[in-house]
Amino acid sequence: MPHLYIRFLAGLIITTTSMLSANSSIISLEMPSIKRIEAIAQSMDGCISLAQGALRLGGINQHTKEYARQILLTDKADYYGDSLGLAPLRQKLALTLSRSCNAPINVQNIFIGHGGLGVLSALALALLKTGDEILLPEPAYPAYTNIAKLAKAKPVFVAAYELRKTEAEPHGAWKFDIELLKSAITSKTKILLLSHPSNPTGVCLSNEELQKLSSLCEDKGIYLIIDEVYDDFIYEGDFTSGTAFALQSPFTIRVGSFSKNYGMSGWRVGFAVAHQDLVAAIAPVQAATIGNATGIAQYAALYALEHPEHIAHYATILKKNRDVMCNFFDSLQAKGIISYERPKAGFYLFFKIHEGNTTELIMDILKNAKVAMTPGNDFGPSAQQFIRLCFARDPEVVTESIVRLKKYFSDKYPHLFTEI
Amino acid sequence: MPHLYIRFLAGLIITTTSMLSANSSIISLEMPSIKRIEAIAQSMDGCISLAQGALRLGGINQHTKEYARQILLTDKADYYGDSLGLAPLRQKLALTLSRSCNAPINVQNIFIGHGGLGVLSALALALLKTGDEILLPEPAYPAYTNIAKLAKAKPVFVAAYELRKTEAEPHGAWKFDIELLKSAITSKTKILLLSHPSNPTGVCLSNEELQKLSSLCEDKGIYLIIDEVYDDFIYEGDFTSGTAFALQSPFTIRVGSFSKNYGMSGWRVGFAVAHQDLVAAIAPVQAATIGNATGIAQYAALYALEHPEHIAHYATILKKNRDVMCNFFDSLQAKGIISYERPKAGFYLFFKIHEGNTTELIMDILKNAKVAMTPGNDFGPSAQQFIRLCFARDPEVVTESIVRLKKYFSDKYPHLFTEI
DSSP: OOHHHHHHHHHHHHSOSGGGGGSTTSOOOOOOHHHHHHHHHHHSTTOEEOOSOOOBSSSSOHHHHHHHHHHTTSSTTSSOOOTTOOHHHHHHHHHHHHHHHTSOOOGGGEEEESHHHHHHHHHHHHHOOTTOEEEEESSOOTHHHHHHHHTTOEEEEEOOEEEEOOSSOTTOEEEEOHHHHHHTOOTTEEEEEEESSOTTTOOOOOHHHHHHHHHHHHHHTOEEEEEOTTTTOBOSSOOOOSHHHHHHOTTEEEEEESTTTTSOTTTOOEEEEOOHHHHHHHHHHHHHHTSSSOHHHHHHHHHHHTOTHHHHHHHHHHHHHHHHHHHHHHHHHHTTSEEOOOOSBSSEEEEEESSSOHHHHHHHHHHHHOEEOEEGGGGOGGGTTEEEEEOOBOHHHHHHHHHHHHHHHHHHSGGGOTTO | OOHHHHHHHHHHHHSOSGGGGGSTTSOOOOOOHHHHHHHHHHHSTTOEEOOSOOOBSSSSOHHHHHHHHHHTTSSTTTSOOOTTOOHHHHHHHHHHHHHHHTSOOOGGGEEEESHHHHHHHHHHHHHOOTTOEEEEESSOOTHHHHHHHHTTOEEEEEOOEEEEOOSSOTTOEEEEOHHHHHHTOOTTEEEEEEESSOTTTOOOOOHHHHHHHHHHHHHHTOEEEEEOTTTTOBOSSOOOOSHHHHHHOTTEEEEEESTTTTSOTTTOOEEEEOOHHHHHHHHHHHHHHTSSSOHHHHHHHHHHHTOTHHHHHHHHHHHHHHHHHHHHHHHHHHTTSEEOOOOSBSSEEEEEESSSOHHHHHHHHHHHHOEEOEEGGGGOGGGTTEEEEEOOBOHHHHHHHHHHHHHHHHHHSGGGOTTO
């Protein structure tokens, strides 16, 4: 690929969508860079993309798809469905989540939407009035900002996660600062939207932290939305889900998805656990905006939910991927090239580079090593020096990407790689 | 089914969603009655529902589903896709629509969304600012109102369709009044949303009327959205599509769907033809709100689009259904029980009753004849005396519903049915 072409592509990524504001009556949202990097990666022969946050382990489990194929021999999924979701899927979710959080969840507490994004959009449209504020603990998942803007609300970034160095953790570890979030609350704050485990940092909050956040939000009349789409990929420590808090407080909502846990990103099935009055209010919202989540996808999700052994299989592979990738990144950290904390959960390594511009580095790695990653500026202003890497790939892809990255960094810093 | 239960259900339909406003921070949208009537109909043994506007002719074509089954043997539909839609589907739509409207349509003029509703929602969120007005020629498709409200805009009903009696048409025919729409335009009007052919009236505008509307809107800087989800079901006269106008004016948008034409309502695939700058602006909107329309559903839509013979098959059956149903309704009209115009297009008979309350009549018919229909008040204030009936059902279902309705009306008005 010619060098000029890469420079042109890099330009595309850095420029914003100014063209679109030609007609001022059309909303002008910025497209996260990840979408464009992914497009470039797919156009390059032999490129490995660790950019997009999708589970890529040989496609969706074939048993799940075989079940969907059987359903396609009937007319079960052909027609409009309930706007809150397929009844058996809501029932099965209620049962599964009741067991996992050891508290009774009713079908009336659950709705199904078009992926995690669709669920968050429906909630944002139902809860946000014009000018309301939505608190985003930063670094934050990029789509949150645009969802807030589409609901005519103001996204308010709070740099609540910090990679802090201490004597005990000389390379740094992620700290979450609830007090900073508390101080950002105004009379207009309506939602606090938390990715948990965090995309991109992998941070999980303790039971006490979640309780504190949930109580704080209820006291202030703020909706705490806990977006737990990575809850099945926990590698270290205990994980406390927000589900139980969604039952305790009418202001806490727990969101989940089949896109990450079951690798069904193309199918678009997500769900929320919330107070039954809120779920009831979502019914006409989704009846107007989506009709219903795609029928055949909901049947596939039902099958997937009945087969948790597939998740366990994915989780085992991802833990190994994480360890292999972290062993390499530990060596980069030891050489002073990056700083990071081994993620305790999720799909991602989120590391800070010590010199240069992340977008330039990402484009240089893309060109020379044919490995795609995501610049930190997608995740908010505090993450400019960070890069996100997704390790939810086939193990041989992870291994090959390490070979390429190792060569790239040893070419760039030959004095640091004398062992070769 | 006990009488008290029916009364209870009728109560459910008449009351609004007042319960939901308990927490004033949650939006309180009214659920169209049709959703509840459909739910009651499905809970009754042996009930025929002519309420929901879905093509029910033995399920989706099996060849289309067989194609989807083949795709499920691969990983093509497993992962996130482009937020504007599957490239081959956009290309095929561009080609098909270019041919049908005899004008060149580019892929950049097309995007795919989650059903017609998803497409309309994305457009509303992208185009409407808080307080903007959206003109709805009335009677209007119920979801339009809630889509406007979710975009923080104000739905403005204009009774532009009138079932008018003249000397030439003593029973009445639908007239469309552009001047009335024009007089409702204010400085806040941002969208004029037209169902074409109209749900529920079946009215199609002439080439001159569409040209006039398109020019009027462009002059005023108003987006004319022409929602043509019934465009393949034209029974009389020529049909002029809005597609060509969407190419001529950056302010005209043509929306289509696979839900009605191909009976794929459960799959949720719709599309729009619009100016390329608007399509480009939709990319980050859909990236945030839906990610992408469900992958497997888009592949099924691609196959369906390549097999227009299936539509022709449906259209032939529906024309016969219309004729059979209209022959019966002509007799009701001759007896003075109802007024209506034989629909020239679409799925529906939309008739005016001469005495009583439509909701009460619908519940009485549901109870005594086990036939479900939709009250006109779903379609706006001017349609209170109307009832909508969907004839997109298997012919034997249509025949049986006529038997039941004939018995119902002959029991109710024995003096008018002396021929039996």
